[in-house]
Amino acid sequence: MNLEASIRAGDLPAAIDLLRSGADVNLIGPEGLSPVMIASGLGQLQMVELLLTAGASVHTIEPRMGSTALHKAVQSGNSDVVGLLLDHGSFIDQQSPVLGNTPLMDAVLNKRQEVVRLLLERGARTTSTNHWQQTALSLAHDDHLDAIARLIEVRIETDAEQISTLALIAAVKAGDIREVERLIAAGTPVNERTPIAGGFDDDYTPLGLASREGHTETVRVLLDAGADPRRVVGLMRGTPVHEASYFGHADVIRALMENPGRAGVPTPEIDAQGPYNGLTALHDAVWHGHTDAARALIDAGARLDLRTHAGLTPRELALAYGYHGLAKVLDEAERG
Template sequence: MNLEASIRAADLPAAIDSLRSGADVNRVGPEGLTPLMIAASLGQLQMVELLLTAGATVHVIEPRMGSTALHKAVQSGNSDVVGLLLDHGSFIDQQSPVLGNTPLMDAVLNKHEEVVRLLLERGARTTIRNHWQQTALDLAHDDHLDAITRLIEARNVTDADHIGTLTLIAAVKAGDTSEVERLIAAGAPLNQRTPIVGNFDDDYTPLGLASREGHTDIVRVLLDAGADPRRVVGLMRGTPVHEASYFGHADVIRVLTANLETTGAPAAEIDAQGPYNGLTALHDAVWHGHVDAARTLIDAGARLDLRTHAGLTPRELALVYGYDGLAKILSEAERN
């Protein structure tokens, strides 16, 4: 019995024998499904555990509709399988490209209240829309799923209430240095994060927001108080230095890249590369033609040789966008 047949027969010993005999745990079958997708679709917790232990990847999508093993687990209604896949790195909000459905939407459509509850507890966003411009809440309303509707509405209220408690974040956004100082003195958490609710402030720290908004004095206050400049911020998973560089805030960059003795904080990650596109802070400054920001980063010792995922150094990126003056600055820096 091959691996797929073992899974469909719910025969765990046979599946183990197949894997021991060298069966490919990620082999795509004629329907475009991997063994993990099949086991997840059938809600087989022990089989899913076995396949994950054997190296099954959770990130494969099937080629017809673009669903993942997590979508399949949600459709099965087995919340234990859903939780296990999330524990192994499944993207909780991944949308299928044909329908635009997230796992949360599929849980609503399949009327699996327990799975909806779990996904909400694990941070699934409620504001995403599918290709019919429907949110999960819209789907619940349309199908008269009162209990599920209440769950999603309660989560939205919780998110709004949580944002309201982030007083340091609010003071930073307002650029109110005195209030920032007062709140820090009162014990406000320096590295608090905004929830992921579907706006431009998702998953930011106070330092990340201050760097993005160009509030140099607040950046200095936060660093002096012990805010960590190495923490990634935002959905792009960049650093505060990325934020300041992208928006051309050279003064903020100077504060963030100052010596340890000056800032009283850990040195910032000046050469960190964003996981989405491989851009460093210097690439970000170049991308938008911010000459002063780029000069500041060069003076701070930013590497000039790192390449984006598209294979470009900062100088090459400047040439792509026609920033000849900036390319000359970078070329001179490369020679020094």
């Protein structure tokens, strides 16, 4: 018996023996399925737990439709398996490339109400659309799944209510520094975050938004109140320095970098590289030709030698985009 056969038979002792004997926990079978995909599709909680403990990857994608173990678990209807995969790093909103379905959509299509409930509780987006431009909610309505539709509607309403209560976020976006100061004095958490609800402001802190919008004095007020400049913001998981650099706000960059250690807040990580593309804040400034922002970063000690995932230093990126004046600035900085 091989590992796949032991999983399909639900034979946990045999699977343990095979793994102890060196069976490949990530071996892809003839259908393109990994062992953890098979166990997840069958709703086998203990088997999935065993495979994950043995090093099974939750990120493997089957080659025909592009689904993951989480898609398979959702189809099984076992919410415990779904939760376990999420705990081990499955991407909750991953869309299958052929259909564009998220796990939440598959849960609706398979009429798995408790799985829908769990995914919504764990933060699944309700705004995603598949390749037929259907959302999870529209799928529920189309199939007359009233109870499931109501679960999704409640989540949408909850997100909207939560966003409406984020007064500090609203004041920062409006550039109302007096209101920002009043709210901070009243005890509003300075590091509050927006929910991930499918909007441009998803997962931002007040400092991230102020940096993005170029509100320099608001940035200073937030920092003085203890806002943490190292907290990643937005879906790109950059830093407030990335935000200021991308939009060319040189004064914000200077404000973020001045008075290190104020109110016990750490100095920003000026050379942090974004996980999606490897860009530093300096790369972001160069990307859109923001010379003043690039100078501010250079003056603050930004490294000039770090490379993006495409292998480019800031100067090489400037040359690639034809920003020859900016490339000269970077070249002079490299020369000292």
